Amino acid sequence: MGQALLRLAADRDDLRVVAAASRHRLDALPEGARWIAADSLSDAPEFDVAIDFSLPEAFDAPLALCVERRVPLVTGTTGLSDAQRHALERAATSIPTVWAANFSLGVAVLGDLVERAARALAGWDCDIVESHHVHKKDAPSGTALALGARAEAGGAGPRYASLRAGDIVGEHLVQFATAGERIELVHRATSRDIFASGALHVARRLHGRPAGAYRVADLLD
Template sequence: MGQTLLRLAAEQADVSVVAAVDRKSPAQRVIEGVPFFAASELSGVPPFDVAIDFSLPEGLSPIISLCVARKAALVSGTTGISEQQHQQLSEAATGIAVVWASNYSLGVAVLTDLVERAAQVLQGWDCDVVESHHTQKKDAPSGTALTLGEAAQSAGGQVSYASLRAGDIVGEHTVQFTTLGERIELIHRASNRDIFARGALHAASRISQRGPGLYRVRDLID
């Protein structure tokens, strides 16, 4: 994901990458004009407006602390984080702008909004979230499936989940509302992982103009 972000950021005139951080010591300090740092050197990175984080759970807390200390915004797509780390994000959002999402696809952001609206209207209908991913994905249901389910539940829906692991499927999510005699399906299919990096860059460009708060990707689409 980091390599994809660097590649796509280089194509955007309004984005300037001041540093890249990896958990390991970099074999090369500067690559195509971008200085690289190890995670242990995080405090030494140059000044920045927004940090984009797609690390592991153990890497999240240090970048939150750095962003708070520097009054910089944070866009994070790190999943599998603890309840304590969710609370840390919420606390950080009292002083800086924060976006956390399990999926940065703009299409999924719209789908989440549609699911919530459908669940509000279709009270009493069965709601099933079905997700498919490649065989190497370990968590099930996916973080995106859980986010979609939470959107339905927030509007009164009763949600069930089903997961499929097959081949090299990038990601497919179907939210199905069913009652006697009819069914509605809301579907998102990802065919390229670039969409997640593009969405994170979109969120970063929008969040830099916002005040402190905890934002969703769908809050930053308009």
């Protein structure tokens, strides 16, 4: 994800990478960008927004840096502990934040459609089927669970099924069914670049916003 972010950001005129942090040295960086060791984030130059796709054990440092410098944080780090989630919630009282398991703009729209359908179709069965490549270990996927939460917010009780096959990037089907009819809402990802592209989109639009915890869907325009 980090390599995709750097590659796609270099093609945008409205973004400039000033630094990239990782455990291992990076040599191929956009012009003018610096590599920073992940354990030396205090050495980072001034920046307007940070994008974090790391691991739970590396999450605390970028969050603390953003709070200290009063700059927005976009993060897709999953597996956070309850304490880390609470820290992110506290941070949102002083800086703008976005956390998402999936930064696809299409999935953000799908979530809104799922909640609307659940509210309108009270009593219908709700099933979520997600398909991914054979190497994905968690099931259901984080995106499926997030879609399920939106269905629950609309009053539905979602059930889950997971498929692992081939090199499927990601597919999520949300089905509402009752006697004589059913509705299917589907999102298919064919490139992993959509997640990096979505994170860059969100980062650009988060800059300049007041403090708060935002969703990807809040930043589509």
